[in-house]
Amino acid sequence: MRADVVTIFPAYLEPLRLSLVGRAQERGTLDVRTHDLRAWTSDVHRTVDDAPYGGGPGMVMRPEPWDAALLEIAASDPARRPRVVVPTPAGRPFSQRHAEELAREPWLVFCCGRYEGIDSRVIDTWADDEISIGDYVLAGGEVATLVILEAVARLLPGVLGNSASAADDSFSDGLLEAPVYTRPQVWRGAEVPAVLRSGDHAAVARWRRAQALRRTLLRRPDLVEHAELSDADRAVLEA
Numbered sequence: 129m130r131a132d133v134v135t136i137f138p139a140y141l142e143p144l145r146l147s148l149v150g151r152a153q154e155r156g157t158l159d160v161r162t163h164d165l166r167a168w169t170s171d172v173h174r175t176v177d178d179a180p181y182g183g184g185p186g187m188v189m190r191p192e193p194w195d196a197a198l199l200e201i202a203a204s205d206p207a208r209r210p211r212v213v214v215p216t217p218a219g220r221p222f223s224q225r226h227a228e229e230l231a232r233e234p235w236l237v238f239c240c241g242r243y244e245g246i247d248s249r250v251i252d253t254w255a256d257d258e259i260s261i262g263d264y265v266l267a268g269g270e271v272a273t274l275v276i277l278e279a280v281a282r283l284l285p286g287v288l289g290n291s292a293s294a295a296d297d298s299f300s301d302g303l304l305e306a307p308v309y310t311r312p313q314v315w316r317g318a319e320v321p322a323v324l325r326s327g328d329h330a331a332v333a334r335w336r337r338a339q340a341l342r343r344t345l346l347r348r349p350d351l352v353e354h355a356e357l358s359d360a361d362r363a364v365l366e367a
């Protein structure tokens with residue numbers, strides 16, 4: 129997958145060199161290209177913003193640098209068309225489903241807005257997706273892009289060491305994950321549940337499913353309503 133990120137703060141995206149996303153880049157699974165929006169300004173001050181029409185506080189990002197940037201990036205591979213993503217608190221709420229959908233795309237372009245946002249005509253012209261990572265307001269789209277790209281990158285083929293671990297994730301089946309344990313067997317007087325040490329894989333699977341169901345009911349009852357439940361699942365929840 130190729131991912132272009134347009135921002136006035138390219139340094140914000142540097143963590144993408146680290147850890148799992150960094151390794152995906154080293155292996156060639158993911159090709160992240162960060163661009164400074166100011167490269168597409170034409171005045172000496174490299175201006176990217178202006179006052180909002182209609183008044184009000186703050187500044188709005190001018191359309192011309194965005195359009196020039198997106199035209200040039202799109203033209204760099206005329207055989208394909210990128211999916212253009214604009215992170216914004218006004219966007220569609222980001223979810224694991226959404227990450228899975230984006231992970232199937234060969235090419236994403238992220239437009240990181242700052243100030244009060246990007247001139248709406250840029251969004252209308254270019255955006256395929258407006259995405260919110262939660263009901264709070266960040267200073268810009270950069271951190272949201274990091275969040276989205278990390279969630280997407282770990283779903284790309286070969287990025288996780290064990291491809292089964294993405295299928296076991298919280299949310300992949302609509303539920304939160306069961307709690308996990310490692311050695312030592314007893315720590316601060318607390319023992320690892322016996323079933324996990326039993327070697328009985330079917331019993332472990334049943335225990336994990338029950339834990340996932342109870343945890344989700346307790347912490348996120350909204351998720352249980354939409355999860356696909358078997359009769360055995362219902363029996364666990366009613367117990």
Ligand code: ADE
Pocket residue numbers: 215216217259260261262263264265266267268269272
């Ligand atoms: N930009 C500012 N706040 C945001 C949010 N909550 N989600 C996505 N992009 C944002």
